[in-house]
Amino acid sequence: MGDRGTEHAAPTELEEITSRISDLTKWREIFSFHGLEVNSTTHQATPFPKQGRSSAGNGPPGAGESAGSQPPSTIPQPLLLPQGVGGCPISLDTAMRLQKLLFRNMTPLFSCEWAAAHFRFRPPHSDLAYALEAGKGGTRAILVAVQAHIISYLLFTRETECTHLERLCRVGQWEQGQALAMALAEILWAAGGGGRAVVCLITAPITMMPREGYRANSFTERIQLFEFSEKAAAQGFICDHIHCFKGEGSHGVILFLYSLLFSRTLERVQEDLGDTAPLLNISSGNITCTEAVLSLLLTGRASPRELCGSQELESGTGDGDGEAPWQRGTVGFLRWERAPVERQVSAGAGHGQRDLRQAPGLGTAQVPGKGPRAQVSPGLRTPRLPVWLCSVSGRHSVLFGTDSRLLSDWKSERIFHLYFYSGQQEQTQTAHLTIDTHSHHWEEAQREDPCSPRKGHPALEMAIRTKWAGATVSWNGTDSFF
Template identity: 30%
Template structure:
């Protein structure tokens, strides 16, 4: 059995941390990542596509993670500029190849740093040989036992490290597996030690992102719920509503899930949408799924001024409202949603 010496600046993962990592991710220290997590990487669409800002999103277990990264990527591409006028002048949805690569590095770094509560971060790199002697009761997965850990105390150090290893290894972006990022996010000590939850699991029984993992990726907090603060179910056990802090983020970007499996991204290029109620009278939202089936840009017009047109067909017509519109109406009640010629989809 060969144990590889420390990569300069890093230390091999220990047996105990490797077991805890697998338990926290997959629910058991003998469980491991599925094929989807090991084959999927971060791939941009070509510069000739309508989505120069966009990552390929696959219909597999990794789609939730990729869409969360896409949200932070959009945040960096659009809102690095402070005013709406400058955003429009820069044509931000058509970034250069250099700009979008820089935005990806920043997005991943920001999400990892956020998971460390803005104090410290831990990043892993996969090495060829084992990091510890394998005991008889440990089931190898070809990944967890080969990690080397690197700790950072400043954001700039973290971002520099991510950039260097991205540039040196193109496979990091194209094909090394998005589970690398998931592991990096939850390796931060505040996640493993101070989550405050005893039965957290980041992947569900179908190996897809749990609500806990989605919250970790979007907010840096590994919690199971989506409401504000602490709430209790009432006697009827009614479903708790999404909290206002998720519905009204600092930037007009929303990760959406319809029918439990269809991920998307709604976003506006107008930063005032979440800070000036007058802008909410009539505005535009871009809708992005990242799927190859979405051939062109989808822009929705949301009008809250006159209320939604009431159909004489009543409930039968209401049942035909697309799931995405129902989601939009949960934020802007009574709004009229115009798909601008695009057949409504998820």
């Protein structure tokens, strides 16, 4: 009897194993069809790694990765969350609206550069421990804007015994993750009008079938939306899942951009834009952020006019959603670009012929077909804290001071210190600048022809003078590089 039972049990177990292998083969074919990879490693919903542990997205490239880890552009593994956490899977209609808002139509997809972009810090406990690697691609604007909020948190919010630049240099791996989480939550909360935040994570397998007119990208279809009505809850959730934004292959920058749009709501973002212009520009295969994205990162509203102090905004007569567009935020904005200026050509040229030359522009830029761009609004030039996102000749960087009283006490603005981080890999130390607003050297230099070859002031100095007109800038022995 016992032997006969054993004979029946063995085939049953064998059939079960065969069935499971068959199921595995079937799912591998499905994953392969959607461009996914099967990996035995699964990310768990865990809080920050303890100090000293290796974590993806920290240290030199390849640190903490196994030999068989996926390249950055592949799709990350879904996040496994315990029951009861909540969240709502993205619908096909919502995914289509999202793609149309980003690209105007639903054909383009994110480039490999965008897919690989995530929030990666410089080595901890170093001169640039606070700094994100921003690179030179189209995601740079988002990374540098988040960098400005990270600096604001580390310098003026976080409780620590360190002072001045020590607050930025003496940052470990755990503090890096915490600073990133606080910065992301702060930006999302502002986009939600101070009453909500939505966090997007890749958590679920693809459950919807794309329809005609929609081009799947294998990760937007796997988004899960988590909405929070309390800021502390949003901060805690992002802290617990910060690896979803800073890990290799996490698509961290895209996930944050999605979170930003859903926090504002797609409807209000479209209202902010006011026309059919997309949020992202595509030119020669490069995808870059428009000023609407910068405005959303800095003011919580996706309206380019928030950055430009137009006559209506300056006088307070412009319409809006009940908030003063020029109100002072935590992080400011400075912009300077060389504006083409029409000048009469020298003798010998035909009558009425004009020469288009590059001349210094004070916080303005000539927009083809639209005339000069207005100056940045006063509220962004003078934020509550001395931290600015800078757009200098189209390149984004961060300028900041360590004295919280700088913009609230006029005596502090006579001679003071600012620090500069370009986001570029070549920079190994924070640049130290001394600003003198009572020097007369600049007044003498202004008497020269603006197009004179002697007028060789670095673009960053020109951006600083959009805030402190007539100031002189000393690089304290460092060669000006921006």
